[in-house]
Amino acid sequence: MKRKWSLLIIAALISGCAGNRKIGRAPASLKEAFKNDFLIGTALSAGQIGERDAGARVLVPQQFNAITPENVMKCEAIHPQWNRYDYKLADEYVNYGSRRQMFIVGHTLIWHSQLPGFVHRIKSPDSLRLFMQQHIHTIASRYAGRVNSWDVVNEALNEDGTLRRSVFFEKLGPSYIAEAFKLAAEAAPGTLLYYNDYNIEQPAKRRGAIELIRKIQASGARIDGVGIQGHWHLGQVPFRDLEQSIADFSALGIKVAITELDINVLPRPKNMSGAEVSQKFASDPEMNPYPNGLPAALEEQLAKDYEQLFKILVKYKQQISRVTFWGVHDGQSWLNNWPIPGRTNYPLLFDRQGRPKPAYYRVLAVGEK
Ligand code: XIL
Numbered sequence: 001m002k003r004k005w006s007l008l009i010i011a012a013l014i015s016g017c018a019g020n021r022k023i024g025r026a027p028a029s030l031k032e033a034f035k036n037d038f039l040i041g042t043a044l045s046a047g048q049i050g051e052r053d054a055g056a057r058v059l060v061p062q063q064f065n066a067i068t069p070e071n072v073m074k075c076e077a078i079h080p081q082w083n084r085y086d087y088k089l090a091d092e093y094v095n096y097g098s099r100r101q102m103f104i105v106g107h108t109l110i111w112h113s114q115l116p117g118f119v120h121r122i123k124s125p126d127s128l129r130l131f132m133q134q135h136i137h138t139i140a141s142r143y144a145g146r147v148n149s150w151d152v153v154n155e156a157l158n159e160d161g162t163l164r165r166s167v168f169f170e171k172l173g174p175s176y177i178a179e180a181f182k183l184a185a186e187a188a189p190g191t192l193l194y195y196n197d198y199n200i201e202q203p204a205k206r207r208g209a210i211e212l213i214r215k216i217q218a219s220g221a222r223i224d225g226v227g228i229q230g231h232w233h234l235g236q237v238p239f240r241d242l243e244q245s246i247a248d249f250s251a252l253g254i255k256v257a258i259t260e261l262d263i264n265v266l267p268r269p270k271n272m273s274g275a276e277v278s279q280k281f282a283s284d285p286e287m288n289p290y291p292n293g294l295p296a297a298l299e300e301q302l303a304k305d306y307e308q309l310f311k312i313l314v315k316y317k318q319q320i321s322r323v324t325f326w327g328v329h330d331g332q333s334w335l336n337n338w339p340i341p342g343r344t345n346y347p348l349l350f351d352r353q354g355r356p357k358p359a360y361y362r363v364l365a366v367g368e369k
Contacts, residue, residue, distance in 0.1 A: 028062075029062050029063045030063045030064065030349075030360075030363065030364065030367070031063060031064055031065040032367075033363075033364050033366075033367025033368055034314075034323075034367045036317075037313070037314050037317040037320070037367070038313070038317055038320045038321055038322055038323055039065050039066040039103050039321065039322040039323070039324075040063070040064050040065060040066065040322075040323055040324075041064055041065070041066030041067060041068055041103070041105065041322055041323065041324030041325065042060060042063075042064045042066075042067060042068070042324060042325050042327065042328050043067070043068045043069070043070040043107075043260065043324065043325070043326045043327055043328075044056070044060070044067050044068070044069060044070060044093065044096070044328070045070050045071070045327075045332055046070075046071065046072055046089055048060065048328060048332070049069070049072065049089065049092050049093045049096050050092065053328070053332070054354070055328065055329055055331070055350070055352075055353065055354025056328040056329065056332070056354070058354065059328050059329065059350060059354055060100075060328060061100050064102070064328075065102055065103060066102055066103035066104075066105065066322055066324060067093070067096070067097050067102050067103070067104060067105065068105040068107050068259065068260075068324055069089075069090065069093045069105075069106070069107055070326070070327070070334070071114070072089035072090050072092075072093050073090050073093070073106055073107055073108070073139070074107070074108065074111070074113075074114040075111070075114060075115050075116060075119065075135065076114045076115060076116045077089065077090070077114075078090050078139060079116065079135055079138075079139070080116045081116065081118055082118050082131070085138060085139075087142065090139075090143075094143055094146050094147065097146075098146060103148050103149070103322070104143075104146060104147050104148050104149075105147070105148065105149050105150075105151065105259075105322075105324070106139075106140075106143060106147040106149070106150040106151065106191075107150075107151045107154070107196075107259075108150075108151040108152075108153075108154040108196065109135065109136050109139065109140065109150060109151070109152050109153070109180060109184060110132065110135075110136070110152065110153045110154065110168060110176070110177075110180045111153070111154035111155060112155065112164065112166035112167060112168065113154075113155070113276075113277045113278060114277070115167070119131060119167065120167060122167075122171075124171075125171045125172055128167070128168070128171045128172060129172060132168070132172070132176065132179070132180065132183070133183060136152075136180060136183040136184055136187060137183060137186070137187050139187075140183070140184050140187035140188040140191070141187040141188065143188070143191075144187060144188040144189070144190065144191060145188075145190060145191075147188065147191055148191060148192060149191060149192035149193075149194060149224075149225075149322075150184055150188065150191055150192070150193055150194065151194050151195075151196040151227060151259070152180050152181050152184045152193050152194065152195065152223075153177050153180050153181070153195055153196070154196045154197065155196070155197050155198065155276075156168075156169075156177055156195075156197065156212065157197055157200065157205055157208045157209060157212065158205075158208070159199060159202070159204065159205055159273075159274065160204050160205070160208070161204045161205050161206075161207045161208025161209070161211070162208060163208075163212075174215075175219075177195075177212065177215075177216060178215060178216045178219035178221045179221075181193055181216055181221035181222060181223055182219075182220075182221045182222075185221065185222045192224040192225060192255075192321075193222055193223055193224050193225075194223070194224065194225045194226060194227050194257065194259075195209070195212065195213060195216070195223060195225075195226050195227065196226070196227035196229065196259055197209065197226075197227070197228075197229060198228075198229040198230075198231050198260070198274050198275040199229075199273065199274050199275075200226070200228055200229075200245065201228050201238055201241040201242045201244075201245040202238065202241055203241065206241070206244075206245050206248065209226065209249070210248060210249070210252065213226060213249070213252050213254065214252065217252070217253075223254060224254060224255060225254045225255035225256065225257055225321060226249045226254055226255075226256055226257070227256075227257045227258075227259035227260075228242070228245060228256065228257070228258055228259065229258075229259055229260040229261075229275060229326075230258040230259065230260055230261040230262070230326075231260060231261075231262055231264070231274075231275040231326070232261075232262070232263050232264070232305075233263065233264050233268065234263055234264065234265045234298065234301055234302060234305060235301055235305065237263065237305050237308070237309055239308060239309070239312055242309075242312060243312055243316070246316045246319050246320065247316075247319075249319075250316075250319035255319065255320070255321040256316075256319050256320050256321070257320065257321050257322040257323070257324070258313065258320070258322070258323045258324065259322070259324050260275075260324065260326040261323060261324060261325045261326060262325065262326045262327065262333060262335060262347035262348060263302060263305055263306065263347050264335050264345060264347050265290070265294060265298055265302060265345060265346050265347060266287065266288070266289070266290075266335070266343055266345050267286075267287055267289070269281045269287070269339060269340070272339065277338065279338075279339045280338075280339055280340075280341075281339050281340045282340070283340060283341055283342050284340065287340050287343065288340070288342070288343040288344060290344060290346070291344045292344075294346045298346075299346075299357070299358055299359075300358065302346065302357070302358075302359045303357075303358040303359040303361075303362045304362070305359075306349070306359040306362060306363050307359075307362040307363065307365075307366060310323075310363045310366040310367070311366055314366060314367070314369075325348055325349065326347075326348075327347075327348050328348070328350060328354075329348055329350035329351060329352060329353075329354050330345065330346050330347065330348050330350065330351050330352050331351075331352035333345055333347050333348055335347050349363060
């Protein structure tokens with residue numbers, strides 16, 4: 001009799017485990033929790049690629065299955081002079097991802113920021129076109145078959161949805177964007193090609209992005225997806241605009257990725273929105289209110305924001321290819337130094353010691369459902 005009962009209990013436990021992922025094999029990581037939904041990525045700094053960040057050394061392979069280079073593939077780093085390319089860090093980055101069988105993102109081929117001086121000094125449209133052709137051809141073909149997805153063009157739009165008057169626009173006109181996609185497709189036929197920008201979930205900029213993507217498609221160029229960067233603010237994540245954007249963008253027949261996710265918890269200088277990296281403001285202790293830790297109420301708001309965000313992302317998992325955080329842990333985040341240098345920000349799921357924050361557990365719980 002006793003034996004029968006214990007057998008029954010064991011059987012009940014086993015079936016309970018099988019039916020409930022929480023009791024059974026609890027996912028120990030973000031990548032595991034969302035493995036049926038989308039890839040989970042992180043941006044890597046040069047130090048992390050070189051394995052000099054002890055926290056990241058553990059967290060990156062444990063939590064993430066996709067990586068983006070925070071800076072090492074940008075033009076100023078990889079192509080510092082007209083006739084000189086510097087592949088050292090970019091190769092290290094790609095090797096890092098290949099060794100761990102991760103999804104490798106290339107960021108970014110054509111962007112108005114972090115350009116080396118020689119590009120700004122180019123005078124004629126023909127020379128700039130030649131630069132663009134050689135730059136894309138050289139870099140995209142070097143990593144063809146290894147980089148899985150390129151951010152081909154980054155931040156080509158203004159907030160009102162018109163095209164940014166970048167050095168490329170000024171000299172080459174609006175067609176430079178479709179041309180960049182064609183060049184990337186030629187050089188890396190098997191690589192996914194994305195347009196990437198911040199604030200494109202906002203209505204006016206979104207309309208501009210839709211028009212831009214339609215034009216790329218109409219030109220015969222291939223575009224596989226659009227990256228919504230996702231540099232958002234505590235208590236102000238634009239959930240409704242995000243949902244509408246996922247629906248609108250995927251109606252164009254392309255995938256949507258969240259490519260640079262972080263939630264800024266610090267006050268913003270007046271009249272500032274977006275993520276234009278050239279915006280800079282002077283240091284001011286009043287703008288750095290939490291140098292010794294985030295108050296509990298804000299920690300909770302951060303957890304809530306992330307939880308609600310991931311609920312929406314899971315709802316649209318068919319449309320979403322990847323969700324990438326802009327950094328592994330708070331200590332690495334660019335938001336400690338942008339747009340005001342020397343602040344203490346808390347925008348990610350892991351703290352400065354690499355420990356999971358309350359927001360991490362809330363996101364994980366969304367994935368476990
Ligand atoms: C940022 C990096 O995180 C910083 O380290 C660097 O100093 C400036 O650029 N949009 C982008 C990213 O597409 O490449 C930017 O990354 C953040 C905004």
